[in-house]
Amino acid sequence: MLRVEHEIHRRRLGxxxxxGLVLVAFxxxxxxxxxxxxxxxxxxxxxxxxxxPELVPPAQGAGQ
Amino acid sequence: xxxxxxxDLGVAAAEPGFADYVALLKPRVMSLVVFTALVGLLVAPVxxxxxVGFAAIVFIALGxxxxxxxNMWWDAxxxxxxxxxxxxxxxxxxxxxxxxxGLGLGLSGISVVMLGLAANWFxxxxxxxxxxxxxxxxxxWLKRLTPQNIVIGGAAGAFPxxxxxxxxxxxxxxxxxxxxxxxxxxxxxxxxxxxxxxxxDYENAGVPMLTVTHGRAATRRHVLAYxxxxxxxxxxxxxxxxxxxxxxxxxxxxxxxxIAGAWRISRRDDAASAADQHGVExxxxxxxxxxxxxVFGSFLIERALGAAGLGGW
Numbered sequence: 001m002l003r004v005e006h007e008i009h010r011r012r013l014g015x016x017x018x019x020g021l022v023l024v025a026f027x028x029x030x031x032x033x034x035x036x037x038x039x040x041x042x043x044x045x046x047x048x049x050x051x052x053p054e055l056v057p058p059a060q061g062a063g064q
Numbered sequence: 065x066x067x068x069x070x071x072d073l074g075v076a077a078a079e080p081g082f083a084d085y086v087a088l089l090k091p092r093v094m095s096l097v098v099f100t101a102l103v104g105l106l107v108a109p110v111x112x113x114x115x116v117g118f119a120a121i122v123f124i125a126l127g128x129x130x131x132x133x134x135n136m137w138w139d140a141x142x143x144x145x146x147x148x149x150x151x152x153x154x155x156x157x158x159x160x161x162x163x164x165x166g167l168g169l170g171l172s173g174i175s176v177v178m179l180g181l182a183a184n185w186f187x188x189x190x191x192x193x194x195x196x197x198x199x200x201x202x203x204x205w206l207k208r209l210t211p212q213n214i215v216i217g218g219a220a221g222a223f224p225x226x227x228x229x230x231x232x233x234x235x236x237x238x239x240x241x242x243x244x245x246x247x248x249x250x251x252x253x254x255x256x257x258x259x260x261x262x263x264x265d266y267e268n269a270g271v272p273m274l275t276v277t278h279g280r281a282a283t284r285r286h287v288l289a290y291x292x293x294x295x296x297x298x299x300x301x302x303x304x305x306x307x308x309x310x311x312x313x314x315x316x317x318x319x320x321x322x323i324a325g326a327w328r329i330s331r332r333d334d335a336a337s338a339a340d341q342h343g344v345e346x347x348x349x350x351x352x353x354x355x356x357x358x359v360f361g362s363f364l365i366e367r368a369l370g371a372a373g374l375g376g377w
Contacts, residue, residue, distance in 0.1 A: 011079055018082030029119055033182055036115045 080163075084153040088136055088164055089129030089171075096356070097128040097224045103360045104228025104243055107306045107367045112183075112232045119182040120231040124224060127175035127191045131220070133168035134199035137161050139207070145269040148262055168199070183231040190230055194223040208270070211277040218251030219244075225360070242301040243360075249294040250356060253287045253326060257349040260284070260329070261342035284330045287348075291326035295319040298359055306363045308375040314362035318355050325351055 009016075101124045105117055112120070136143065136154050144155035153159040172195050180188030202217030210216075222244045229240035259266055259275045260283060266273040274283045298319050302311040325348040332344060369375025 015080070015082045015085075018085075029122065032115045033119050036113050040113065 080153060080158045084158045085167065088133045088153050088159060088167060090132030090135070091129075093132055093221075094125050094128050096221070098125045099357070100243070100247065100360055101125075101224040101228035103363055104225030104240060105232050106228075107239070107363045108229045108232035109305070110232045110234075116182055117231070120179060120187070121228070123175045123179040123182060124191060124227055124231075126171055127179070127195050128224070130168050130171035130175055131195045131198040133164050133171065134195075135203045137164035137168055138199070138203050140164075142208075142269040142271060146262075146265040148265055172199075179231075184234050186234055187227055187230040190223065190227045194220055194227065197223070208272065211272050211274045213272065214255045214274075215252050218248055218255075221251055222247035239301070239304050239306045242297065242304055243306075243363075245297045246294070246301055246359065247356070249290060249297050250352065253290045253294070253322075254349065254352040256283050256287050256290075257329065257345050257352065260287075260337070261345040261349070263342075280334055284332065288323075288326040288330040291319075291323045295323060301359075302362070303377070305377070306366065308366040308369065308377055310369065310375060311359075311362040311366050314358050318358050321351065322355050 098121055102121055105112060105120065136152055139149075140152075140154040140161055143149035143152050149155065154161055154164050172192075176188050176192045176195070179191050198217070198220035202213065202220055206213040206217050225243035225247070226236060226240045229243070230236060256274055259273045260280060267276045274286060278286075298315045299312070301307055302315040307315075325344070328344050329348055337345060366375045
């Protein structure tokens with residue numbers, strides 16, 4: 001079993017920190033991209049991402 | 065037996081650091097890819113959301129890094145024989161070849177898929193083709209086969225501005241093709257100047273660079289020929305929709321200086337070159353980087369002026 005104080009942790013500290021930062025940056029980028037994609041999206045339903053005419057807001061006075 | 069210490073095996077000295085993995089991605093080449101792809105994306109007539117644009121550039125850079133890792137995996141034997149490249153992570157033994165291959169393939173897949181999701185699948189296919197072109201067509205096939213390796217392989221480095229343009233527009237156009245042609249014509253004189261002052265490196269490694277197969281005098285003439293051929297492409301780009309008066313002035317000035325440098329190289333022989341430690345060739349190589357920066361930067365300036373209601377044709 002690996003102990004916390006194992007020398008491999010010290011030896012690979014820089015590498016692990018670097019990879020950690022890359023992964024955090026990737027998560028942040030994905031989050032930002034998702035927010036933009038969702039806010040820019042058309043009237044779509046989540047389950048198949050296909051445009052649904054029934055989600056498009058009706059025009060003023062329509063249906064009266 | 066996970067508790068075994070690598071020092072017991074005597075391998076601690078070869079432990080790669082994070083910087084070694086970054087070096088595997090050829091960060092200097094990546095910086096050029098980022099710049100040219102960014103210009104391609106920003107000068108396109110279709111606006112891109114900043115977050116989408118940023119993500120696209122990151123994934124294009126990652127794709128370029130992936131092809132760099134694949135190049136270092138395949139070329140480790142050549143790199144070990146050249147002064148310029150023998151300290152790279154694979155030939156120096158800091159990173160195992162299999163690890164470089166794994167990283168290259170993994171990042172290739174991630175970058176292509178993510179670019180497809182972030183931007184569009186045409187841009188992603190373009191990036192996949194560029195990685196294939198650099199890693200397989202150039203590195204595995206042409207580099208050891210023909211002195212035209214740099215000429216044809218240079219296409220891989222010329223694709224990024226087209227990919228950037230495709231991210232924005234979803235297609236290609238005359239303007240993006242001109243940006244491609246500009247880097248395509250610029251690459252041979254840039255690398256041949258390097259080959260002229262990295263005397264003996266390519267010969268020792270058995271790489272059929274023009275300096276090895278056709279001699280250094282012929283290479284000097286080729287540098288001038290490509291510099292002359294580059295000028296009309298550069299001027300044509302400045303006269304296109306992405307150009308304008310500023311771009312034209314930069315193109316004329318930069319090409320005049322580029323041709324003058326190439327002319328000086330073509331008029332020298334090896335004795336004169338050795339006498340000043342290849343000073344003219346070194347200056348030309350450095351200037352070639354500034355040339356690309358200035359010409360592509362001028363397209364950005366035209367775009368900024370255009371946004372302010374100025375510039376452009």
